[in-house]
Amino acid sequence: MPLKNHVREARQAAQLTQEALAMKVGVTRQSIIAIEQGKYGPSVKLALELAAALGVRVEDLFELEARPERGTR
Amino acid sequence: MSGMRSYYLSRMLVAVGFGVLFFLGGASWWQAALVGGAAIAWFLWAPRSGRYRVAPELGVTALRRDERSQGINDTAGRNAFVVLMLATGAAAVYAGLSGLSQVPVRALDWLLILGVLVYFGSDFWLRRQA
Numbered sequence: 001m002p003l004k005n006h007v008r009e010a011r012q013a014a015q016l017t018q019e020a021l022a023m024k025v026g027v028t029r030q031s032i033i034a035i036e037q038g039k040y041g042p043s044v045k046l047a048l049e050l051a052a053a054l055g056v057r058v059e060d061l062f063e064l065e066a067r068p069e070r071g072t073r
Numbered sequence: 074m075s076g077m078r079s080y081y082l083s084r085m086l087v088a089v090g091f092g093v094l095f096f097l098g099g100a101s102w103w104q105a106a107l108v109g110g111a112a113i114a115w116f117l118w119a120p121r122s123g124r125y126r127v128a129p130e131l132g133v134t135a136l137r138r139d140e141r142s143q144g145i146n147d148t149a150g151r152n153a154f155v156v157l158m159l160a161t162g163a164a165a166v167y168a169g170l171s172g173l174s175q176v177p178v179r180a181l182d183w184l185l186i187l188g189v190l191v192y193f194g195s196d197f198w199l200r201r202q203a
Contacts, residue, residue: 022126026126026128026139027126027139027140027141028123028124028125028126028139028141028142029123030123030124030141030200031139031140031141031142034141039202040141042140042141043140046140
C-alpha cells in the first residue's frame, strides 16, 4: 500500500521552512522535498524524528493509503 | 558558510595532492592543474549541492550523507558493479570467440569508464526519481 504523509501541512503549521526542518532532523533539504512529494519513504527512525520535530504523533504524519479493491470477473 | 574553515583547508590540500599526483604520474603541468582545479571546484560546490548534510562542528568531515543520499549511493554503486561484471564477462566471451587468448588490457579502460558512467548516470536518475 502506498505511504501517504502530511509532512508539508504539519511543517507549515509549525511555521518551519524545509531548510529549518531538515536542519532539525539532520537531513538535506532535498530529502524533505522528496518526502513531502511522496517520492521517498523515510525510515522509521527518520519518521519518528520528523514527528518529534513537528510536535505531532507519527501516525498523524504518515498513513497507509488504501488501494481501491480490484473488481472481480 | 561559517565554521567550515577546516573543511575547506583540508580539501584544498587534497586538491593540490591530486594535481601533484597527476604531474608525478606523467601528466603535463596544465593537465595536473586542470585536475586540481576540477577537484577544488567539486569541493567548493559539494556543501551547496544539497547532496550532503552539512555539519560544520565535525570539522574536516563536515559533509555527511543522510539516509536518502546513502540509499541512492548504494544503489548506484550496485548498478555500476553489476554492469561492470556483466560487461567484463561479455568482453571475455567476445575475446574467446574472436580467437584472442585474453581480453586486451586496453579494453579494461573502457570497462572502467562504463562502470563510472553507470554509477553517475544511476546517481543522477535516482536523485530525480526519489
